[in-house]
Amino acid sequence: xxxxxxxxxxxxxxxxxxxxxxxxxxxxxxxxxxxxxxxxxxxxxxxxxxxxxxxxxxxxxxxxxxxxxxxxxxxxxxxxxxxxxxxxxxxxxxxxxxxxxxxxxxxxxxxxxxxxxxxxxxxxxxxxxxxxxxxxxxxxxxxxxxxxxxxxxxxxx
Amino acid sequence: xxxxxxxxxxxxxxxxxxxxxxxxxxxxxxxxxxxxxxxxxxxxxxxxxxxxxxxxxxxxxxxxxxxxxxxxxxxxxxxxxxxxxxxxxxxxxxxxxxxxxxxxxxxxxxxxxxxxxxxxxxxxxxxxxxxxxxxxxxxxxxxxxxxxxxxxxxxxxxxxxxxxxxxxxxxxxxxxxxxxxxxxxxxxxxxxxxxxxxxxxxxxxxxxxxxxxxxxxxxxxxxxxxxxxxxxxxxxxxxxxxxxxxxxxxxxxxxxxxxxxxxxxxxxxxxxxxxxxxxxxxxxxxxxxxxxxxxxxxxxxxxxxxxxxxxxxxxxxxxxxxxxxxxxxxxxxxxxxxxxxxxxxxxxxxxxxxxxxxxxxxxxxxxxxxxxxxxxxxxxxxxxxxxxxxxxxxxxxxxxxxxxxxxxxxxxxxxxxxxxxxxxxxxxxxxxxxxxxxxxxxxxxxxxxxxxxxxxxxxxxxxxxxxxxxxxxxxxxxxxxxxxxxxxxxxxxxxxx
Numbered sequence: 001x002x003x004x005x006x007x008x009x010x011x012x013x014x015x016x017x018x019x020x021x022x023x024x025x026x027x028x029x030x031x032x033x034x035x036x037x038x039x040x041x042x043x044x045x046x047x048x049x050x051x052x053x054x055x056x057x058x059x060x061x062x063x064x065x066x067x068x069x070x071x072x073x074x075x076x077x078x079x080x081x082x083x084x085x086x087x088x089x090x091x092x093x094x095x096x097x098x099x100x101x102x103x104x105x106x107x108x109x110x111x112x113x114x115x116x117x118x119x120x121x122x123x124x125x126x127x128x129x130x131x132x133x134x135x136x137x138x139x140x141x142x143x144x145x146x147x148x149x150x151x152x153x154x155x156x157x
Numbered sequence: 158x159x160x161x162x163x164x165x166x167x168x169x170x171x172x173x174x175x176x177x178x179x180x181x182x183x184x185x186x187x188x189x190x191x192x193x194x195x196x197x198x199x200x201x202x203x204x205x206x207x208x209x210x211x212x213x214x215x216x217x218x219x220x221x222x223x224x225x226x227x228x229x230x231x232x233x234x235x236x237x238x239x240x241x242x243x244x245x246x247x248x249x250x251x252x253x254x255x256x257x258x259x260x261x262x263x264x265x266x267x268x269x270x271x272x273x274x275x276x277x278x279x280x281x282x283x284x285x286x287x288x289x290x291x292x293x294x295x296x297x298x299x300x301x302x303x304x305x306x307x308x309x310x311x312x313x314x315x316x317x318x319x320x321x322x323x324x325x326x327x328x329x330x331x332x333x334x335x336x337x338x339x340x341x342x343x344x345x346x347x348x349x350x351x352x353x354x355x356x357x358x359x360x361x362x363x364x365x366x367x368x369x370x371x372x373x374x375x376x377x378x379x380x381x382x383x384x385x386x387x388x389x390x391x392x393x394x395x396x397x398x399x400x401x402x403x404x405x406x407x408x409x410x411x412x413x414x415x416x417x418x419x420x421x422x423x424x425x426x427x428x429x430x431x432x433x434x435x436x437x438x439x440x441x442x443x444x445x446x447x448x449x450x451x452x453x454x455x456x457x458x459x460x461x462x463x464x465x466x467x468x469x470x471x472x473x474x475x476x477x478x479x480x481x482x483x484x485x486x487x488x489x490x491x492x493x494x495x496x497x498x499x500x501x502x503x504x505x506x507x508x509x510x511x512x513x514x515x516x517x518x519x520x521x522x523x524x525x526x527x528x529x530x531x532x533x534x535x536x537x538x539x540x541x542x543x544x545x546x547x548x549x550x551x552x553x554x555x556x557x558x559x560x561x562x563x564x565x566x567x568x569x570x571x572x573x574x575x576x577x578x579x580x581x582x583x584x585x586x587x588x589x590x591x592x593x594x595x596x597x598x599x600x601x602x603x604x605x606x607x608x609x610x611x612x613x614x615x616x617x618x619x620x621x622x623x624x625x626x627x628x629x630x631x632x633x634x635x636x637x638x639x640x641x642x643x644x645x646x647x648x649x650x651x652x653x654x
Contacts, residue, residue, distance in 0.1 A: 001625075001630055002360070004204070005205070005206075005207060006206070007206050007207035008206075011206045014203075118646065131207065135630070137629065137630065138622075138625070138626070139626065140646070140647075141385045141622065141647060144385065144581075144622060145384065145385065148161045148384070149161060151360070151362055152161060152362060154203055155199070155200040155203050155204060155338075155340070155362050156196070156199040156200065156203060157196060157200060157340060157362045157363060157364040
């Protein structure tokens, strides 16, 4: 479990990019936890940049999901904040998004509870002292390996 | 993509690597020092991006030299830097002198450490006092500096190793720095990953100082860190026509009066990692109750030890010891079981009885915690903790087979291999029944046909990570059975490596 203070938006982008760069193979599910305005979408933007995506990254709050082709990777960025009932996910064919060839970032995963796979990485962001406090932890063996590489990249060792 | 370093060294090998780097590859000591200082600063700036003011504590040797390099580079970057020199009078050694002179030229604020000085207003403290060359207890102004730094309650970056920690075994030499983050160079040091060093190192990252890979192939590490990458193929998905006979049969022997839960925990763990059949041989009085509690387990009440022989004939592996006790019944069961034709996992009172009646076997896994290891080696558990690596070798020499020394930084030794260290797991796992879970995991893996050489490190690794997942940052209050769902999840995630 990593617990880092991120003083500004740039730091959040950097940490997102480092996490992305640590991913060696797709088939990854990342849960993004934290209140509104904690920087989850900023983190996702950094993450997509880290995979080589240069275009615009917008919040999927109204669309539920935004697809991206980032480098070699197919990335889905979900936001379930506006979901009323997890069962609505069946109608968007949620299971089809999770495969060994995709990377999924999920904001507000608790609102989709019961229809989501277990996370490989759990990322929690909170507002703290004019910056953000980030906690990153693994949820699977795959996530464990990604985080080992992440810390090496992030701390530039 | 960074290569996650897995090799673990003691000071002697690090010195040899440094010597070879200079002699064979022409990488001068001061070049390594420049690289170390630069890498440490990069790490600091990323780890604490808000840091504007830092205090760097420098000793007289090469570790201090790394600190001086960091201090100069930090000042050039616009950070407010104060260097505190410790280690008494006398000249700086070799490369440290140059790095010090460069600091002077760059007008870095250099002060001799003084107990009355205040440094509490900095954002990060850098510890470059002792390094890996420390021998004997810390004393004088180093000791004072460690005490003052501890009271300051400021994040600490330790360079190479926290001052006061013995790099060879993790012992605290009088008093030591409790680092938030340690950046270690060339290779991982055993002292950061075992013994009390674990509690002082904080998060550990390793920087190779860009030494060539060829160099590393010339020095054998003292141990190796486990990663799941070793075991990917051990837990391959099962073909659809699989049947329970192929998943193997674990027999757990234990559960004397007062300990009826222990074999149950081991049995559940064995099932959750995929054993096909699990039997428990226990006190007659416990059998019915256990059967009702967990119908998946076949429980046999054993009144006379000879009843074990038929049960043992059906098993692929025997877990001997969970709650076995030390009564006459325990002893008889133990005596019969250690002559089993199948491999054995020996834990808890199984080990205590082994300490009383020493013998050797090639196909058993012994899983002592430091207390049991102490009994096996006629030493105190403190002796074991002070030098875990040698305790591991001594146990294998005396008792044969495979040995797992539990505790923070569990060590696993297989015959003819270098020791393997597991740096996963957490203090929440220091609770009753956690060891029973491990013995069950090991039994479950061996039953599925894994060779002991794979099952021993994999079992420790799965158990530790299940503990981390179950704790999820809330270690206090973790109980053994919390691990069960995660053991199952991990055992089915082999493609996830």
